[in-house]
Amino acid sequence: MKPTFSLRLRIFNLNCWGIPFLSKCRADRVKRLGDFLNMESFDLALLEEVWSEQDFQYLRQKLLPTYPAAHYFRSGIIGSGLCVFSKHPIQEFTQHVFTLNGYPYMIHHGDWFCGKAVGLLVLHLSGLVLNAYVTHLHAEYSRQKDIYLAHRVAQAWELAQFIHHTSKKADVVLLCGDLNLHPKDLGCRLLKEWTGLHDAYLETRDFKGSEEGCTMVPENCYVNQRELEQFPLGIRIDYVLYKAVSGLYISCKTLKTTTGSDPHSGTPLSDHEALMATLCVRHSPPQHDTSPTRGPAERSPLINVLREAWTELDQGMAQARWWVTISGYVIGLGLLLLVLLCALAAGGGIKEIAILLWTPSVGLVLGAGAFYLFHVQEAKGLCRARAELQHVLGRAREAQDLGPESQQALLLGQQEGEQS
Amino acid sequence: MKPTFSLRLRIFNLNCWGIPFLSKCRADRVKRLGDFLNMESFDLALLEEVWSEQDFQYLRQKLLPTYPAAHYFRSGIIGSGLCVFSKHPIQEFTQHVFTLNGYPYMIHHGDWFCGKAVGLLVLHLSGLVLNAYVTHLHAEYSRQKDIYLAHRVAQAWELAQFIHHTSKKADVVLLCGDLNLHPKDLGCRLLKEWTGLHDAYLETRDFKGSEEGCTMVPENCYVNQRELEQFPLGIRIDYVLYKAVSGLYISCKTLKTTTGSDPHSGTPLSDHEALMATLCVRHSPPQHDTSPTRGPAERSPLINVLREAWTELDQGMAQARWWVTISGYVIGLGLLLLVLLCALAAGGGIKEIAILLWTPSVGLVLGAGAFYLFHVQEAKGLCRARAELQHVLGRAREAQDLGPESQQALLLGQQEGEQS
Numbered sequence: 157m158k159p160t161f162s163l164r165l166r167i168f169n170l171n172c173w174g175i176p177f178l179s180k181c182r183a184d185r186v187k188r189l190g191d192f193l194n195m196e197s198f199d200l201a202l203l204e205e206v207w208s209e210q211d212f213q214y215l216r217q218k219l220l221p222t223y224p225a226a227h228y229f230r231s232g233i234i235g236s237g238l239c240v241f242s243k244h245p246i247q248e249f250t251q252h253v254f255t256l257n258g259y260p261y262m263i264h265h266g267d268w269f270c271g272k273a274v275g276l277l278v279l280h281l282s283g284l285v286l287n288a289y290v291t292h293l294h295a296e297y298s299r300q301k302d303i304y305l306a307h308r309v310a311q312a313w314e315l316a317q318f319i320h321h322t323s324k325k326a327d328v329v330l331l332c333g334d335l336n337l338h339p340k341d342l343g344c345r346l347l348k349e350w351t352g353l354h355d356a357y358l359e360t361r362d363f364k365g366s367e368e369g370c371t372m373v374p375e376n377c378y379v380n381q382r383e384l385e386q387f388p389l390g391i392r393i394d395y396v397l398y399k400a401v402s403g404l405y406i407s408c409k410t411l412k413t414t415t416g417s418d419p420h421s422g423t424p425l426s427d428h429e430a431l432m433a434t435l436c437v438r439h440s441p442p443q444h445d446t447s448p449t450r451g452p453a454e455r456s457p458l459i460n461v462l463r464e465a466w467t468e469l470d471q472g473m474a475q476a477r478w479w480v481t482i483s484g485y486v487i488g489l490g491l492l493l494l495v496l497l498c499a500l501a502a503g504g505g506i507k508e509i510a511i512l513l514w515t516p517s518v519g520l521v522l523g524a525g526a527f528y529l530f531h532v533q534e535a536k537g538l539c540r541a542r543a544e545l546q547h548v549l550g551r552a553r554e555a556q557d558l559g560p561e562s563q564q565a566l567l568l569g570q571q572e573g574e575q576s
Numbered sequence: 577m578k579p580t581f582s583l584r585l586r587i588f589n590l591n592c593w594g595i596p597f598l599s600k601c602r603a604d605r606v607k608r609l610g611d612f613l614n615m616e617s618f619d620l621a622l623l624e625e626v627w628s629e630q631d632f633q634y635l636r637q638k639l640l641p642t643y644p645a646a647h648y649f650r651s652g653i654i655g656s657g658l659c660v661f662s663k664h665p666i667q668e669f670t671q672h673v674f675t676l677n678g679y680p681y682m683i684h685h686g687d688w689f690c691g692k693a694v695g696l697l698v699l700h701l702s703g704l705v706l707n708a709y710v711t712h713l714h715a716e717y718s719r720q721k722d723i724y725l726a727h728r729v730a731q732a733w734e735l736a737q738f739i740h741h742t743s744k745k746a747d748v749v750l751l752c753g754d755l756n757l758h759p760k761d762l763g764c765r766l767l768k769e770w771t772g773l774h775d776a777y778l779e780t781r782d783f784k785g786s787e788e789g790c791t792m793v794p795e796n797c798y799v800n801q802r803e804l805e806q807f808p809l810g811i812r813i814d815y816v817l818y819k820a821v822s823g824l825y826i827s828c829k830t831l832k833t834t835t836g837s838d839p840h841s842g843t844p845l846s847d848h849e850a851l852m853a854t855l856c857v858r859h860s861p862p863q864h865d866t867s868p869t870r871g872p873a874e875r876s877p878l879i880n881v882l883r884e885a886w887t888e889l890d891q892g893m894a895q896a897r898w899w900v901t902i903s904g905y906v907i908g909l910g911l912l913l914l915v916l917l918c919a920l921a922a923g924g925g926i927k928e929i930a931i932l933l934w935t936p937s938v939g940l941v942l943g944a945g946a947f948y949l950f951h952v953q954e955a956k957g958l959c960r961a962r963a964e965l966q967h968v969l970g971r972a973r974e975a976q977d978l979g980p981e982s983q984q985a986l987l988l989g990q991q992e993g994e995q996s
Binding site: 227228229230231232233235246247248249250251252253255269271276317321322324325511512515516519529532533536537539540543544547548551 | 647648649650651652653655666667668669670671672673675689691696737741742744745931932935936939949952953956957959960963964967968971
């Protein structure tokens with residue numbers, strides 16, 4: 157490869173808000189999205205919340221001439237909602253479904269039924285291996301009292317681990333998606349620190365779009381304004397993250413977001429804003445200094461963020477175990493009640509009431525049993541993430557004692573002086 | 577590294593049959609296993625069916641001087657049962673829980689509750705990166721009418737994909753575990769073809785142990801003899817598989833199995849036989865020809881095995897969709913019954929019967945609803961595996977048309993002429 161080699165990648169990301177029957181003007185928005193993607197002809201378009209497979213199939217047909225390769229990531233009961241359209245052939249793809257994803261009994265939130273996941277695509281472009289990841293983490297329904305915080309941290313960790321272990325031979329790593337995490341949130345910092353990914357919004361010198369790069373803005377007519385009450389400018393929860401390895405340099409030439417309206421017709425494409433990035437991969441460092449231009453660097457040392465995540469997962473485990481204990485007691489009480497009812501019915505005393513109460517009691521025992529099993533599994537999942545995190549924390553501390561080169565080797569999962 | 581470089585690895589694998597309250601002489605067997613592992617001092621001991629975390633903690637304490645590193649892979653409700661003890665430091669570990677793993681309503685089989693998984697350890701030995709995987713696939717309860725076949729094929733595919741995507745930078749790949757697959761079973765062939773792993777039993781020139789390398793033999797007093805009725809010599813379902821990449825050569829110097837009894841005291845360590853392999857990694861090809869010495873090569877071209885697996889997954893999907901339809905009808909009938917009962921109760925006709933039937937009807941609708949959701953998720957999981965497989969099949973056909981070099985590149989997930 158020549159030293160003057162450079163690869164330009166135009167990337168599109170959008171959370172499409174494609175909930176059948178619930179999302180407003182879905183058909184029209186999907187149609188306009190297809191038109192827009194066809195017109196812009198990106199290298200890669202990564203979409204989230206395409207919950208209906210029919211919408212994917214419609215887009216696939218519509219985009220076929222411009223994006224010959226496409227994939228829909230199926231998982232869970234409803235599906236992951238993730239899909240991708242590519243101008244270039246997809247060499248390989250696979251996916252990883254997150255172990256923890258909310259609670260099945262929180263039906264009104266629905267995340268558990270989706271089977272949220274991370275999808276991986278491997279592309280070969282101009283002799284380089286590009287690993288592109290698309291993901292969507294558990295939604296945040298209340299910032300003040302977020303009962304899903306431990307799950308989202310565990311998902312961020314699993315996502316980071318999946319990228320870490322599957323991208324060791326990639327030249328370029330790209331992650332797009334709706335992380336449901338603000339830039340300074342623990343999960344976001346954990347992900348960036350452990351994978352070494354850079355945030356396109358913080359890195360680019362040419363940004364056009366919504367204020368502070370927000371991807372949910374009050375100007376968008378589909379946004380629930382109450383959700384943004386605390387954030388007058390909006391929130392930034394959708395990301396384009398990237399890194400290059402093996403002696404390559406990557407920079408974000410331009411980053412654009414939509415600003416609450418369709419770039420052409422005025423009506424927005426979704427309740428989220430789309431991200432459009434132009435990335436440039438080179439063999440030589442970019443001419444301009446790429447140090448952050450907007451706001452302070454949102455990076456904290458790996459050890460601190462690992463320690464913080466460890467604490468969060470630990471609290472989540474304590475909470476899960478508390479539910480296990482409570483449901484254990486309810487099972488015990490339910491069984492006691494059943495025995496009492498049997499005795500009453502056999503004694504002939506208040507037979508009718510005993511028979512009437514029998515079924516709700518069985519229901520109580522079964523319900524509490526399911527609850528018990530679910531939270532046992534939750535505690536195991538959190539314990540697993542905590543154990544992996546603790547191991548990395550231990551190694552990070554060792555590396556800190558040994559110096560900066562060891563820290564770099566740790567991030568790359570390599571030995572120092574390893575043969576290539 | 578010198579051309580004379582060689583690395584010897586002594587590996588131990590055992591399905592420990594460690595079910596609390598159910599497995600015979602568990603405490604005694606775990607104690608003897610600990611003594612044996614301490615005495616033999618393997619490089620790596622990979623264990624399955626260590627269902628009790630107390631057993632793992634006991635072994636961890638006992639083995640600490642000989643095996644300073646250990647990890648227990650937590651997942652599901654009961655746990656994956658997988659753990660590992662290593663003489664060398666573990667650099668990294670993670671795990672992947674299989675998407676499909678039997679049915680929750682098959683409580684007597686229990687696999688669904690385990691959260692069966694594959695565990696990954698990364699070790700750095702003499703400048704080489706060793707990726708060691710340990711796994712345990714869904715049990716086979718009936719060979720004649722195996723309702724879990726599609727799930728086991730999907731698990732074998734997920735396992736192969738996990739290894740394929742996480743081992744791209746490894747020098748040596750090792751997979752040990754109870755695959756619950758006979759050597760010529762579809763899942764086993766699929767795994768070997770897609771990962772390029774070699775079977776220690778078929779490759780070694782120095783094998784000592786049970787006839788035909790069986791790992792469940794009728795001589796073992798813990799084995800349910802009825803399960804082996806069709807197989808007078810026993811069955812081979814536990815494996816040591818390996819490969820070396822990047823210009824290295826790996827061979828299996830010796831392979832031993834136990835033969836239905838403890839190597840010292842006579843009473844077996846488990847209902848499975850232990851596998852003990854000595855592997856040798858070199859920079860030059862082994863002096864002896866390592867072509868298979870026992871039985872015909874159990875390899876079939878990638879395309880054939882992919883096609884066969886595709887058909888199996890497709891049949892599994894049809895079955896899952898059939899269950900979705902049936903449970904959909906049951907939900908409909910249950911709802912109709914509920915409406916009728918409400919009408920009867922309101923009419924005042926046979927009020928008591930209506931009230932008595934109300935709760936079972938609600939139970940029916942809820943049960944069928946859960947069944948419906950489970951099989952929708954099953955169909956999605958099978959569809960996902962089939963889509964990945966179909967993509968690889970397409971690329972394998974293209975590679976076949978282009979020649980053997982392209983086929984090699986496909987297996988390695990690399991481009992031809994890729995920079996290193």
